[in-house]
Amino acid sequence: MFCKCCGRLIKNPAPDQMYCTVECGNRYRKEHGEEVQKAWPSIxxxxxxxxxxxxxxxxxxxxxxxxxxxxxxxxxxxxxxxxxxxxxxxxxxxxxx
Ligand SMILES: [Zn+2]
Ligand SMILES: [Zn+2]
The missing domain is CATH 3.30.50 (Erythroid Transcription Factor GATA-1; Chain A)
Structure with a gap:
């Protein structure tokens, strides 16, 4: 399993994991115009x-x-x-x- 963003090898990834780190996931989503994960929604x-x-x-x-x-x-x-x-x-x- 390789990180979708930087291509680094992910050891023992979770079943739905696509990135080596949360930062990588957020960077990838940002670059591809996808919504960045929110830490906590506004209520x-x-x-x-x-x-x-x-x-x-x-x-x-x-x-x-x-x-x-x-x-x-x-x-x-x-x-x-x-x-x-x-x-x-x-x-x-x-x-x-
Ligand atoms: Zn990465
Ligand atoms: Zn009060």
Whole structure:
């Protein structure tokens, strides 16, 4: 099996492997007008804590999917809605019946 881009021999290639490295694959696709593999797609969501609209940047290591910031995430997990006062009391009451 030889790299489709630089022709280097690939030892023990994966069944669908066509390039010796990811860089080679991206270079080949670029040169041939094919789409370069994206590291991570851009997504849009509302922060689970403050509700702010968040748009992550495509191709970066931005892997936020739920909160706009680490501090929002911390605040959320410290006070999740189901742990707010009254919830457990209601459950206890319901079970007692
Ligand atoms: Zn190569
Ligand atoms: Zn937030």
């Amino acid at each position: 849009t969501f509302n922060c689970g804590h403050c509700g702010r609209l968040v748009v992550t940047e495509e191709g970066t290591k931005d892997r936020r999917t739920r909160f706009c910031s680490a501090s929002c995430e911390k605040k959320y997990w410290r006070h999740p809605p189901h742990e707010q006062e009254g919830y457990y009391q209601n459950i206890t009451r319901a079970q007692a019946v």
